[in-house]
């Protein structure tokens with residue numbers, strides 16, 4: 001069997017079921033992957049780090065939509081949270097909260113951007129974000145307020161370099177607008193069947209299968225190219 005290529009994979013909507021729980025079948029696939037695995041996610045850093053630990057792979061992640069990466073015991077920052085914090089303050093002054101309760105586990109450990117629940121008003125959030133030079137990306141799971149040049153795809157080359165692999169060797173699997181730049185950066189890209197229109201348009205191939213089934217179908221394609 002040919003060697004696996006390096007893999008960059010999204011979490012929510014790709015390794016998860018619709019309810020955001022991890023599809024347990026994907027865990028052994030990642031654990032046995034015969035090349036570097038980069039978990040590339042919109043989630044705050046501790047979540048993908050924990051996923052790597054629980055799966056049993058090297059901790060290697062792009063978190064917060066490319067705001068921060070962790071590879072080979074190094075944290076690499078591509079964003080800072082000050083402008084996003086100003087957006088949060090103005091959004092709250094306008095009478096809205098971020099939507100995650102008092103403890104706010106979604107943003108508590110987030111260092112470079114801001115996530116807002118999708119039932120909050122997008123028009124108000126976008127208007128405030130734009131005034132601060134930021135924009136909103138909708139992942140299907142949250143609205144993320146971040147700077148333009150910050151994305152999973154913009155962060156991956158720095159990770160690839162530290163891993164000693166060419167970024168074009170990567171295969172990527174994802175499901176939403178925050179995976180578009182990732183798909184544009186790697187050599188081979190797959191959108192799962194539940195992906196949004198942005199991810200589907202950017203992907204090299206769109207799978208019929210959804211969520212974890214979609215990821216497993218992408219793995220089949222990656223391992224036996226047509």
Ligand SMILES: O=C(O)COP(=O)(O)O
Pocket residue numbers: 010011012013040041042043139140141142143176178
């Ligand atoms: O945190 C989100 O909103 C989405 O996370 P994901 O990039 O792993 O799908």
Ligand SMILES: [Mg+2]
Pocket residue numbers: 010011012013014139174175176
């Ligand atoms: Mg996703």
